[in-house]
Amino acid sequence: MATDTTARRSLRAALTLLAVAIVAFGVVALVHERTREDIAAAARARQQEQFAAVLAGRPFDNDPLQDVVELRDAELLGTASPVPVHRARLQGRPVAVIMAAVAPDGYSGPIELLVGIAPDGRLLGVRVTRHKETPGLGDFIELRKSDWIHQFAGRSLQSPALERWQVRRDGGDFDQFTGATVTPRAVVTAVARTLQAFERHREALLAPAGTIPP
């Protein structure tokens, strides 16, 4: 009968599709399981590399990846969600904090930064970790394109004073590039705000390992 064969045909098609879905799922699950540790290790290695870069050779003997507090400051950090702050220590004493910062006002989207700060509020190093700025125009903020990002090392909120934390065109102390002012302006502002956040929460950020700040 026609209806019977149609029903059987549909059932067969559905079961075939189900079988293929199960096989495909199994393959992906297997590969995921086999690569999970390597992927996590690669991500850890990448973060440690970035941490080492913004710590600029400061010696430390802990694993900053494990020593982390979460900071919430919508006004200065530009996001309402908690931002992880990692601490580098030498024999238990803090030698630096590493803060992730976002410059929301880049030329083509947010610019993600990593900022290393010494306990006295001096910048150790800044690196751009992710951005979508125009290649050849705005990407000089990357270290492999130019050493522009190096000018932050050694600066603090006292040097220069906060009102001079701007690009030269706006009357500040930081170089800009011809044809690209928006990008450095965003980065300089974000670094200054990160330093202010550090000053405001210094006690909590430098607390001994294990204590959870309020």
Added chain:
Amino acid sequence: MTPAAVLRAGLRDQNPGLVQLLGLCPLLAVSTSLGSGLGLGLATLAVLTASNGIVAIAGRALPAEIRIAVYVLLIAALVTSVELLLAARLPGLHATLGIFLPLIVTNCLVLARAEAFASRQPVGLALLDGLAMGMGFLLVLVTLGSVRELLGRGSLGADLHLLLGTLPGTAGWQVFGEQHGFLLAILPPGAFMLLGLWLAARQALRNHAARQAAAPAQQATAADAAGRA
């Protein structure tokens, strides 16, 4: 179809990048350098060959109603596996290729070859077709990537190390200073223009060759006519 014809079709006559114009989105977006072009080319080649092989084995037994759905499932599983393997083994390249790696799933080239060729040919030919089409796509990606990197950045192979690690000879060459680079070449409009110029040059060469082939025949006819008169 003979194996030689399959190879010729993939590499030249039906080249996915130059003739079928399939998968243009990743082709234009990722061909910013020799290294990333080669990386995406190899990933696409691997997925295409594997999917062609699997479809040739399983395709015939499939009811027509679910054929395309099964292909999409298989291709998605393959691409996800390739992506996970790349993230584990070559994290630098994985970061460079970014979203265009998972997007191989939507590369119509893969689905087109599965449906139009692999599902109705023997396994061996289907595998060869995947290799040939993948190589054709890879060659266009690498050529366009090299030209764009050279024009835009003045370098060649500067990010090959993402693919090959620190093997000797993978540092690339800086042919001229990056500040003299032609920025447009590495931006998306430059990709369209360069591919357009390439297609135009290819067509001009073909037209020229066709005229050359036609011309002696005409002369012969003219001489023949003169002789008779």
